[in-house]
Amino acid sequence: MNAKRTSQITALTGALLAIAIGLHFGGLHEWRQWTLITATVIAGLPISWKAIQALRMKAFSIELLVTIAVVGALFIGEYVESAAVTFLFLFGAYLEVRTLEKTRSSLQSLIDLAPLEATVIRDGETITISVEDVIEGDRVVIRSGEKVAIDGVIVAGKAALSEAAITGESVPATKAIEDRVFSGTMVDNGYIEVIAERVGDDTTFARIIELVEDAQEAKSKTQKFLDRFANVYTPSIVILSILVYIFTRNIEMTLTFLVVACPGALVISAPVSIVAGIGNGARNGVLVKGGEIMENLAKIDTVVFDKTGTLTRGRPEVTNIHILSGDENEFLRLVAEAEMISEHHLGQTIVKEARRREIPLVNQPEEAEVIEGNGIRAKIEGKVLTVGNRKLMAANRIVIGDTVEAYAVNREKAGNTAIFAAIDGVIQGIVSIADQIRPEAMGAIKELRQNGVKQIIMLTGDNRHTAELVGKQLGLDQIHAELLPEDKVAWIQKLKDAGHIVAMAGDGINDAPAIATAHIGLAMGEGGTDISMETADVVLMADRLDQFSHAHALAKATIRNMKQNTYFAVGTVFLLLAGVLFGKVFLASGMLIHELSVLIVILNAVRLIRYSKKEVEMKEPNALLQTE
Incomplete structure (x- = not known):
């Protein structure tokens, strides 16, 4: 059931409840009862339908618990409770959908940036066509204020391009002949002509959207555990409710026990945090490929860097x-x-x-x-x-x-x-x-240490003297030089065998084997080279090391947020169950508190969308590693 349909049924049920209140004060009790029954049936049908669908899939859903409780309330004549519970459940579901949309807002904002049209030169004529009709080899014209619709190389003109959609960088980049441009970026000022090399779903921008969508669907270990837990928890609650009735002979307490034991906040506690965290990363030019990777990134204690193109600019x-x-x-x-x-x-x-x-x-x-x-x-x-x-x-x-x-x-x-x-x-x-040391490298390394990384190591194929000079300036713990790609793999494996959780950052080309060997492979790949986007677990689209420190800090914040949500959800359920057994929490009030707990969990996760790491002073090392 979509959000629009849910909102319509919720509004109708709310109106019927308001009418029932009016009828109560008007002394029309019989009409009030029928109005409450009508409200229960209208709101209860979609809930029970979802419960039946879940049972067909051999799953025990939250809707099943609510359906049992509502049917029981109708059976014992508690029409106010049955109507209130169904209304609150639907209203809570509507609020969840609306609030969850915010956690996916970063992805939606990316999708909204996708260009719809392109201006091309064909047979000497300049025509505007749909982006779907652009083919490789087309000469595409982009003017001030227009979006780039393809990936390609500039063959004429010069312009300042906003590449925030790709790299997360807000400062426009100046592009001229022979420079590459990417779909989804925008010409702030200037004029360029580009030969299309990648079009449609093959563009970097389209692949970023696909990666983020896949990442937001990929479950973390915690999510997988909670899903398995819910499938055991729900039937267990039904059995416990039967035991409560056997011992108390109080049907209302039994039904309330069913409702407040719904694990709604618990089930949603992990995925909503992961989705928000991945969305924040995408907005800041960091692609984290899933919840499990986010969890592993938060645990790293050792970071290994390549030198050329990683700690240095890669523009020797x-x-x-x-x-x-x-x-x-x-x-x-x-x-x-x-x-x-x-x-x-x-x-x-x-x-x-x-x-x-x-x-x-x-x-x-x-x-x-x-x-x-x-x-x-x-x-x-x-x-x-x-x-x-x-x-x-x-x-x-x-x-x-x-x-x-x-x-x-x-x-x-x-x-x-x-x-x-x-x-x-x-x-x-x-x-x-x-080559030049990246100006942000020293600050990024300092932030990684502040966030719990215990050792930072350089593995490079370059000579020992240059490696030691770079390592000394950046304060690295170990420097290993003159290594072949297989030597780097052996070092990564040695660190893993010693019990370290290792992240390897490289340029995504000759470092691909080492990146694949590490617990977390991280690629420095401006514009998203094929190998970096496929091999690495985390891709830094702007080619900046401070994005790495942001990704690490974000991962720790995301996992911390997920734990907060989980503890809060479990605590709320225990408090509610205790309240039921001591006769302090009733059906409608229990459902209200339950739905509020779900909303609080979501709102807590939404905070991650605006998360930004603490600013650390970016000290510039002696820029060029050479003197004449």
């Missing part, structure tokens, strides 16, 4: 190119052409530097091989290039001389990553690359 820059002989730009061209096959941050940084210098990259690498965690090997113009770290050089029996090694160590101590490049088995140069 080439700071120096040191060659042993020949022309620097020619050396850079060969290395960049080899790195064109790489998806790693550092490889793409070298390619970016070559393009910045306007060096044409025309050759496709031959016999290319990516050695995960170490570098690449490829043939360019008949020359074999080996580009990567010391392990890769050693594996290919390439000698690093003392002078080259000393230079590399000096660069690393200054915070750079040293990339060795050999041509035909001989070292030809070193590319120095440095």
Whole structure:
């Protein structure tokens, strides 16, 4: 029965009760009785119908207890009680539906942001069509005040985009040619033309909505337990009520016992908190994939970070190119052409530097091989290039001389990553690359510690010197460098075997195995890369570490809220049952208190929608991890 139908029946039943009161004061007692019976039947039919449907599914619902109590009240002639109980139950159900809508308001606000139309250029004409009719490859035009309807790359124009729907960030981001934009964002000012790469249900925005919907339906361990408990509890209450009647011979007390023992507030105590918590996360750019994950996130005592792209910005820059002989730009061209096959941050940084210098990259690498965690090997113009770290050089029996090694160590101590490049088995140069520590990293780590995280560890494939410099600035407990992806997995497993509840935060690409191994896998993935949204338990859409600390604090607040609701619900039931047995609580008043307890539980959960972690001063570390 939907909310509109419930409200109509509730209103009609309320009106009949008001008429019955008038008839009572008018001395028309017989008419009053029939009015009360009519009100009971009108309100009782939908309740009893739901009870019958539940029984067909072999489930014992709250409606069954209420139906038994109402039939009993009619049987003994307690028409005021029967009418009041049915009215209060329906009114409570209506209030629950209306209030629960607030807990899902974050998801609804996301859905409301979905664009309905798009302007595309086809055959030289500019036309406005439904978003459902946009196809991949369309050239989409977005002007000031318009929503982006697709995921794609800007090919013309420049604009400031509000990406709050995707990342939770309120400050508009400036986008220009070759930048990516996402469906659901809005152009604050400017004009852009975008080639559609993802449309319809494949867009990041559509997938976020789907993930949040699935997450809000996914049950936590507590919810699963309460569902099983309710199926045992309800028939147990029926049996206890029979025992109460056997011992007291008081049918009204027995019926009241049935009503006040309804576990309504208890059953709803966990899911309403989880839904509100997940909704808050979605509004703040944090996707938590379900209630069980929310519970586990609240329990973590160890956080493991990757370095590049996680503790650092993931936008490294080439700071120096040191060659042993020949022309620097020619050396850079060969290395960049080899790195064109790489998806790693550092490889793409070298390619970016070559393009910045306007060096044409025309050759496709031959016999290319990516050695995960170490570098690449490829043939360019008949020359074999080996580009990567010391392990890769050693594996290919390439000698690093003392002078080259000393230079590399000096660069690393200054915070750079040293990339060795050999041509035909001989070292030809070193590319120095440095990244910036995220400005919010220190504050986020401080917040995690304040919220109960006992140790924070870095696992990185980068060199020991740079890793130690980052770790020292951020005050990390352990730093382990020069690791392969399988080494990171082994470290995560070691921590789990030691009894720690481990969260692993990475960029969602080369860290995917470690993310999958941890109790909680957390991906830094602006715009939601495929692998981060599929592999991780928690996705930070804005690529900011303070979203992680918010997610952790939110998880603890959500579980705390759920426990408050559970304790309150159980306490209320015990107090009501004691009141019944001592003759202090009656049928209508018991139902009123019961419905109020349900409403209080929901209102308590709604507070999570407005939850925000305490502000912690975000101290900026020495920004760039290198000096010339």
